[in-house]
Amino acid sequence: MPALPSARFHTTVAHLRQLPREGLPEVAFIGRSNAGKSSAINALCRRRRLAFSSSTPGRTQALNYYAIGRETDPPEGFLVDMPGYGYAQAPGEVRRAWDVLAGNYLRDRPPLRAAVLMIDIRRLFTDLDRRMLGWLPSRLPLLVLLTKCDKFGTAQQTAARRAVLAELAEQHARPDAAVVLFSAENRKGVDEARAIIEQWFEAAAAETASTQPQPQPPEGPTDEPS
Template structure:
């Protein structure tokens, strides 16, 4: 099965909001803790081994990396790899830069159509994960959580992790969050949830006729 995300390539990297590209196509942001497996997941989703790079020192990379999707001369949109967060040994100045960069990008970037939040299935919804949700919540745009590394859990533990995440998302909805909140289990090693993630992400980039997201019918256990 061919996926649009397999036509992804590096586009640009920026370290300041003023340098964000003046593109008109939709963007999907990928966020997650430094050890949540974000780079590995992006590489798998795009069927490439070294598209997104994981720093040898967690938390060191403080740049926003753009990857174009679709034909090189006329991309349909962009995947945006945000700096990983939550690594304790990062200097305070780097943490402050990270917080400014991510919070303002998530809150103000008009081209941003959704957030893929990657959380280790063994430790979902940390304080920093919740902060990401709260920065993005005022936009009313959708958030989809990939509960990564689920292969390290038993079936019962996977069920509990997914249930806990959905319960927290329901609480956000009750608090007035207008965007759609969904979650699914994901494992890059075992390729768990790969097709579901492909379908949802691509539906954000290229909605089907009538504006109905294609991912609606493809989420299965993630709904």
């Protein structure tokens, strides 16, 4: 499985009926507006301008699909960049449209294999983040990136990570979630997070291979005893 730096834009999905039908493994990237989601995706993929932040948070209500794999071959999987939530100025109908698109995608999308949740380390969990966690099926592996950790000192970073781990285990029944201190500025946690995401795709590829029919050896002539 090629690494995340093979990612390139594939399509934009504004309605559930537009979702790709390939059934390839997908990893969703979710987070509040201004939590640093686009910067995190670009850092993980070693690209400067793969994911873009909207100049008006909350106005772009769509899922952006990025294909991974050799460009000369069909995609082997997708990174799915979800629109940021928590935009105070978005009208009610825009918020409701986001709920329909994002909520149904997260709850009911069979190819979705895992999720990456971006949390600004200066805010930690908000009520909207907790609502988002409620949408995620418990079967999905979860990686939480505490973004912008360069804004804190080492002791503050450690305390924030401990608090997030405790809440995930005690309030959201996710004791196995990975929590990584992350900064797109100084690259802290980038390699660790990238390795976790690539392992998800590798596991999905191995699972798919194990379910494929195995070729049978050709039948040759049988020597009959005389």
